Amino acid sequence: xxxxxxxxxxxxxxxxxxxxxxxxxxxxxxxxxxxxxxxxxxxxxxxxxxxxxxxxxxxxxxxxxxxxxxxxxxxxxxxxxxxxxxxxxxxxxxxxxxxxxxxxxxxxxxxxxxxxxxxxxxxxxxxxxxxxxxxxxxxxxxxxxxxxxxxxxxxxxxxxxxxxxxxxxxxxxxxxxxxxxxxxxxxxxxxxxxxxxxxxxxxxxxxxxxxxxxxxxxxxxxxxxxxxxxxxxxxxxxxxxxxxxxxxxxxxxxxxxxxxxxxxxxxxxxxxxxxxxxxxxxxxxxxxxxxxxxxxxxxxxxxxxxxxxxxxxxxxxxxxxxxxxxxxxxxxxxxxxxxxxxxxxxxxxxxxxxxxxxxxxxxxxxxxxxxxxxxxxxxxxxx
Amino acid sequence: xxxxxxxxxxxxxxxxxxxxxxxxxxxxxxxxxxxxxxxxxxxxxxxxxxxxxxxxxxxxxxxxxxxxxxxxxxxxxxxxxxxxxxxxxxxxxxxxxxxxxxx
Numbered sequence: 001x002x003x004x005x006x007x008x009x010x011x012x013x014x015x016x017x018x019x020x021x022x023x024x025x026x027x028x029x030x031x032x033x034x035x036x037x038x039x040x041x042x043x044x045x046x047x048x049x050x051x052x053x054x055x056x057x058x059x060x061x062x063x064x065x066x067x068x069x070x071x072x073x074x075x076x077x078x079x080x081x082x083x084x085x086x087x088x089x090x091x092x093x094x095x096x097x098x099x100x101x102x103x104x105x106x107x108x109x110x111x112x113x114x115x116x117x118x119x120x121x122x123x124x125x126x127x128x129x130x131x132x133x134x135x136x137x138x139x140x141x142x143x144x145x146x147x148x149x150x151x152x153x154x155x156x157x158x159x160x161x162x163x164x165x166x167x168x169x170x171x172x173x174x175x176x177x178x179x180x181x182x183x184x185x186x187x188x189x190x191x192x193x194x195x196x197x198x199x200x201x202x203x204x205x206x207x208x209x210x211x212x213x214x215x216x217x218x219x220x221x222x223x224x225x226x227x228x229x230x231x232x233x234x235x236x237x238x239x240x241x242x243x244x245x246x247x248x249x250x251x252x253x254x255x256x257x258x259x260x261x262x263x264x265x266x267x268x269x270x271x272x273x274x275x276x277x278x279x280x281x282x283x284x285x286x287x288x289x290x291x292x293x294x295x296x297x298x299x300x301x302x303x304x305x306x307x308x309x310x311x312x313x314x315x316x317x318x319x320x321x322x323x324x325x326x327x328x329x330x331x332x333x334x335x336x337x338x339x340x341x342x343x344x345x346x347x348x349x350x351x352x353x354x355x356x357x358x359x360x361x362x363x364x365x366x367x368x369x370x371x372x373x374x375x376x377x378x379x380x381x382x383x
Numbered sequence: 384x385x386x387x388x389x390x391x392x393x394x395x396x397x398x399x400x401x402x403x404x405x406x407x408x409x410x411x412x413x414x415x416x417x418x419x420x421x422x423x424x425x426x427x428x429x430x431x432x433x434x435x436x437x438x439x440x441x442x443x444x445x446x447x448x449x450x451x452x453x454x455x456x457x458x459x460x461x462x463x464x465x466x467x468x469x470x471x472x473x474x475x476x477x478x479x480x481x482x483x484x485x486x
Contacts, residue, residue, distance in 0.1 A: 003475060004475070005474075005475070011451070014455045015455045015458045017455075018460075019459050020463075023463055027470075030467060030478070031478055032479050033479075
């Protein structure tokens with residue numbers, strides 16, 4: 001191997017690209033040849049150094065403006081300490097934006113002052129991935145356009161007004177992957193996701209998030225949809241999604257609207273929080289069904305679901321051990337051929353049951369189920 | 384770098400397209416390419432499609448990383464696992480900072 005001191009700068013930069021930023025920076029003391037090599041790195045990840053938070057912040061403030069890489073491909077900032085002021089972060093993000101940043105990821109602990117972002121971020125032509133987590137104020141200006149943004153994650157952030165999120169999303173023409181996680185007092189307002197390009201979406205709203213007016217979901221290209229909404233007083237308006245392949249639903253309200261919008265789904269995970277009536281739908285393409293339940297008469301819901309899923313091949317059932325099952329009274333299943341779900345007779349091959357406690361409803365269901373599930377190849381029952 | 388592809392044909396008539404660099408991981412394939420290259424299609428009269436697919440799967444997992452990347456990753460590993468003084472010793476790097484500049 002040639003002597004390392006004979007390596008061209010390009011090669012030294014490539015070597016440092018395989019190291020964590022902190023280690024790469026430390027090589028600057030090796031010799032004069034190494035002094036500025038790290039400043040050509042296109043990907044920077046600064047996480048808090050608990051032993052020396054002030055030094056880190058001073059270091060970034062001093063050197064980031066002097067960074068030599070013409071393009072900063074990615075900037076990750078995990079700043080959860082007091083000495084990193086919101087002004088610092090705003091400045092660093094501004095520098096990254098001016099150097100055509102593609103990936104920006106910021107985490108800010110809720111214990112420290114909210115971070116606000118430069119308005120230049122919202123018109124960044126190069127941004128492909130944006131991840132904001134924590135005490136960050138999303139203050140979307142009037143002029144907003146993110147033409148290359150494909151992935152956007154907004155977790156527990158705060159919005160400057162109730163229209164901010166809608167404004168942001170409606171100016172991301174290439175957006176494919178969206179994750180939104182609400183938090184109490186975030187000023188998000190109604191959840192309006194109207195994004196024709198969106199392929200994957202994960203939405204989370206805890207019980208303490210503010211209830212709001214109609215939440216609207218218009219995402220015609222969506223393939224994967226996950227929603228967890230524990231709020232009790234909300235309503236949704238959901239447009240039909242013909243391309244939906246996979247869905248994971250856990251909601252307190254409007255479960256029928258969600259189910260109506262996804263009749264073409266292939267894989268469905270349903271977490272039933274309370275007794276629900278199925279809307280009149282047929283899941284013609286459903287092959288995988290996973291049901292998480294915690295209340296009485298789950299077997300009725302399940303058999304209804306089986307009846308409208310003629311192509312079902314895999315059924316996973318998870319009964320919550322701490323659920324309430326005390327009100328169950330024996331259900332007599334109709335044994336007429338026309339009442340037996342078609343998938344039991346023709347397509348169901350795999351059955352997994354978790355949470356078996358030998359309760360009456362479980363026994364009643366099994367005796368019906370195993371009598372007719374004649375295509376089963378694999379079956380497992382766990383406590 | 385060219386993205387040359389080779390077509391491998393099994394005894395039961397199945398064809399598999401493979402990048403040349405991947406296929407040449409196999410000594411057998413290398414010899415056959417050298418001996419009997421009819422256009423870009425290599426016939427395997429004693430090997431079924433199923434077996435051939437497995438061979439190619441193995442080859443894909445064992446493609447040797449280019450020499451430069453391997454060198455860089457090795458040097459990076461040394462840097463990551465040693466102190467500054469150890470790195471200087473290991474790579475024979477002379478500390479040419481004047482004493483005042485040393486941090």
